[in-house]
Amino acid sequence: MKNYAIVLLAFVSACGGQKSQTTETTTEEISTPEFPYLERTDALDAIIAPDAEVEVLAEGFEWSEGPVWIEDGGYLLFSDIPNNRVNKWKEGEGISVYLQPSGYTGTNDPWKEPGSNGLLLTPDGKLMLCQHGDRRMAIMDAPLSDPKSEFITYVGEYNGMKLNSPNDATFHSSGDLYFTDPPYGLPQQMDDPTKEIPFQGVYRRKAEGTMELITDLMTRPNGIAFSPDEKTLYLANSDPEKSHWMAFDVADDGSTSNGRIFYDATGSEGLGLCDGMTVHSSGIIYATGPGGVFIITPNAKVIGKVLTGQATANCTLDTNEKYLYITADMFLMRVALK
Numbered sequence: 299m300k301n302y303a304i305v306l307l308a309f310v311s312a313c314g315g316q317k318s319q320t321t322e323t324t325t326e327e328i329s330t331p332e333f334p335y336l337e338r339t340d341a342l343d344a345i346i347a348p349d350a351e352v353e354v355l356a357e358g359f360e361w362s363e364g365p366v367w368i369e370d371g372g373y374l375l376f377s378d379i380p381n382n383r384v385n386k387w388k389e390g391e392g393i394s395v396y397l398q399p400s401g402y403t404g405t406n407d408p409w410k411e412p413g414s415n416g417l418l419l420t421p422d423g424k425l426m427l428c429q430h431g432d433r434r435m436a437i438m439d440a441p442l443s444d445p446k447s448e449f450i451t452y453v454g455e456y457n458g459m460k461l462n463s464p465n466d467a468t469f470h471s472s473g474d475l476y477f478t479d480p481p482y483g484l485p486q487q488m489d490d491p492t493k494e495i496p497f498q499g500v501y502r503r504k505a506e507g508t509m510e511l512i513t514d515l516m517t518r519p520n521g522i523a524f525s526p527d528e529k530t531l532y533l534a535n536s537d538p539e540k541s542h543w544m545a546f547d548v549a550d551d552g553s554t555s556n557g558r559i560f561y562d563a564t565g566s567e568g569l570g571l572c573d574g575m576t577v578h579s580s581g582i583i584y585a586t587g588p589g590g591v592f593i594i595t596p597n598a599k600v601i602g603k604v605l606t607g608q609a610t611a612n613c614t615l616d617t618n619e620k621y622l623y624i625t626a627d628m629f630l631m632r633v634a635l636k
Contacts, residue, residue, distance in 0.1 A: 333607025334590065334631060342593065342602035345582060346635055352604055355630045356393045359385070362611060362625035363574070364416040364428065364466070368442060369617040375417055376612075376625050377401070379430060379483075382413035384445075387630060397438070397445045401483070402431020409485040416466035416574070416612070421473050426452065428464035430483025435464050435475065435503070453477075453503045456511070459494040466522050466574055466612075473505030474552050476512070476531065478519035500533060502552065512554050516544070521574040521612065524548070525596065526581055532560060534572040534585065540564060541571045543585055543594075561598045563587045568605065574612025576622075578635075584622055586610040591624055604633055 334352040336342070360380035367374055373388035375396055383398035402412035412431035420426050425438040427449070434454035440446035452475070454461055463483025468476050480498045484490035497514035500522070504510065512531075513519075521534035531546040531554055545560040563572055568589020575585035581596040591604040591613055608627035615622055615635075624631040 333605060334626075335605055336633070337603040337605055339601045341595075341599075344636065345580075345593070346602070346633060350634050352606075353632050355632055356387060357629050359628045359630070361411070361627065362630055364414065364612055365614040365623050365625050365630075366417040366419065366425075367614055367616040367623070368419075370423075370442065374614075374616075374623055374630075375425070376623075376630065377414045377417060377427075379411045379413040379415060380408075382408060382431070384414060384417065384427075393630075397447060399431075399447050400427060401429040403447065403449070404431065411463075411483050415464070415483070416477075418467055418469065421469060426467065428467055428477065430463040433461045433463055433483070435461075435467060435477060453501075453509065456495060456499065456501060456509055460492075462493060462495055462498065465520055468522050468524060470524065470528060470548075470552055472552055475503040475505075476522055476524075477501055477503070478522050478533065480518045480520060480536070482518075502554075504552075510553075512546070513557055515557075518571075520572065521585065523575045523577045523583070525577060526579050530596075532575060532577070532583060532585075534575060534587075536571040536573055538564075538571060541566070541588065543572055543575070543583075543587075561585075561592070561594060561600070563592065569607070570609035570611075573610065574625075576614045578615065578619060584613050584615075586612055586624070586626075590626070591622070604631075606631060 359378045363377045365376040384396045384400045386394050386396035401414035414427040416428040418426050429436050435452040436449040439448040439450050462479045462481045465478045465480050478500050481487040499514050500512040500519045502510040516535050518537040520536040523532050531548050533544045541564045542562040543560045546554040547556040566588035573586040577583050583594040585592045590606040590610050593602040606626040610626040613624045622633045
């Protein structure tokens with residue numbers, strides 16, 4: 299396994315005001331020691347050891363996304379959207395194809411992003427997929443240990459209109475599903491003639507089956523995650539003109555209110571936009587954005603970054619929160635946490 303990792307002890311202000319200078323790099327240049335590395339403040343030492351390295355676990359994907367850790371078996375699943383497949387990575391075994399097709403089960407020629415995007419487990423332990431091509435939230439109708447491209451639609455419409463292309467999702471402890479629905483999976487995105495919903499929504503699908511619109515005001519809703527106490531819902535907006543993370547208050551009944559900008563990354567250096575995220579049990583948010591992964595406290599202070607040198611799509615933690623796994627363009631990476 300190649301290891302491209304180094305650590306750069308670069309100090310930045312807690313708000314990210316002083317940024318280290320980085321330059322864009324092609325994937326061919328990634329083997330140089332320029333990327334990936336950790337951009338640190340003193341506060342990061344409590345979370346990631348000073349000598350921690352960014353490991354490159356695998357490469358060669360078209361666009362890696364939606365990682366989820368599977369505790370029963372100890373492996374990671376993640377999407378390769380253009381190739382319409384889910385890959386599996388396991389320590390000591392490397393990469394294998396887990397599921398194909400994963401997001402489009404039709405017979406037409408595939409377009410740019412037909413596959414699955416976000417992956418997650420249902421409360422009863424089944425694999426749920428945000429399916430671009432089939433335009434639905436679907437559950438794999440097979441056990442995790444014996445995957446098959448057979449799916450059950452969990453939600454595919456809002457008010458009788460077909461969803462755009464579900465992107466990312468998370469479950470509330472009540473069993474309610476919260477998910478984002480931008481147009482990225484449509485062949486012509488915003489201009490696609492099959493687009494039925496006139497906005498890009500964030501939805502709540504209640505456990506008993508009813509649908510609720512959380513907001514239709516975000517231009518490109520993307521990553522989504524709850525704070526550990528479920529009192530805050532974080533949402534990423536992947537619009538080049540409005541690249542930021544939002545926060546919504548969550549009431550005891552699961553309803554949301556008071557949507558506001560949590561951290562604005564518009565104009566930040568580096569490839570990529572605000573995209574996927576995961577939240578540590580401590581409340582620390584790991585959110586992919588321009589340049590890599592922003593490491594953000596619950597009071598919106600950036601205390602470090604994982605600079606990947608790639609447009610970085612998403613990240614997740616294993617069950618024991620020992621590692622942060624990162625999908626970055628054609629790469630799968632990880633960082634050890636304290």
